[in-house]
Amino acid sequence: QVQLLESGGGLVQPGGSLRLSCAASGSISSTNAMGWYRQAPGKQRELVAVITSGGNTNYADSVKGRFTIARGNAKNTVNLQMNSLKPEDTAVYYCNANINPGPLVKNYVYWGQGTQVTVSS
16 A cells, blocks of 8 residues: 655745655655645645656646646655745645555555645735
């Protein structure tokens, strides 16, 4: 079983910064991609940023230039540096990973339980 654990959420004023971290653990043969999604009240979950094992990244237009996704130093970890935060960034942020659990097993997408990010004055 694979588990994704997020940390780093909290309350921050507009213009401030937060750093989210995610660590995947369990039966992992390889990690193909890891990323972050978010879901605001009354809205559907949307992509924030994703990074592949090859280092390719993709960002939502709303966060380009403000957020940076990167692999962590530890294996199967990913970080999201969020700068110049806006009230519109308020949401529950979910870690996402495309993982191969083992040989001869197809890839699966796993989700963390989410961490709350609130941007308010």
